[in-house]
Amino acid sequence: MMPITEKDPVITLGRNTLIWGIAGYATLLPAMLPNDQLTSFVDAFGASLDSRARLEAGMRATLRANQKRNLPSI
Incomplete structure (x- = not known):
């Protein structure tokens, strides 16, 4: 873990x-952390990562457009 x-x-x-x-x-x-607090920490950490991934997935088109505009082609 x-x-x-x-x-x-x-x-x-x-x-x-x-x-x-x-x-x-x-x-x-x-x-x-004690086991009960560690479980709460891991659950909250996972929920935070999931929320961030969903937010970024929803912004995918915007992020890609910004990337193309701001980064030179390789």
């Missing part, structure tokens, strides 16, 4: 940097 894995040091460092950079160093990391 990506939010709490400690096996990959790159993922661990990146995740911790993002969490602490946004919420501050006093924030508990996901692996430090």
